[in-house]
Amino acid sequence: MQFSKKMTGLVALGLVAAGLTGCASSMIGERVGADQVVLAKDTEVTKCKSLGRSTLSVLSSLGPITRSAEAVEENLLQMARNEAIDKGGDTVVKGNSLEYGKRSYEVFKCK
Secondary structure, three states: OOOHHHHHHHHHHHHHHHHHHHHHHHHHOOOHHHOOOOEEEEHHHOOOOOEEEEEEEOOOOEEOOOOOHHHHHHHHHHHHHHHHHOOOEEEEEEEOOEEOOOOEEEEEEEO
């Protein structure tokens, strides 16, 4: 069975995109202590001190390939946890998603 040049190009593009999607998921580094930052609901932080809100964005597509919602949300949460560490917080609350690949988070100090 022979592949046309167009088909070969599409297969190659698909493999590259799949590889890059995996890399993009692991490109967000984890700050020391970020694994201890809690994701809470807004009703759980009423006695905590707000340290501010951040709007974060990550790569949501690679050319014609859209990244999975799970991978995008995972990256956004990791960035929010890193942001909490940078601000001296220990808890984040997920806010609105302004568009695919962007979300706001509020950082709190609860402990």
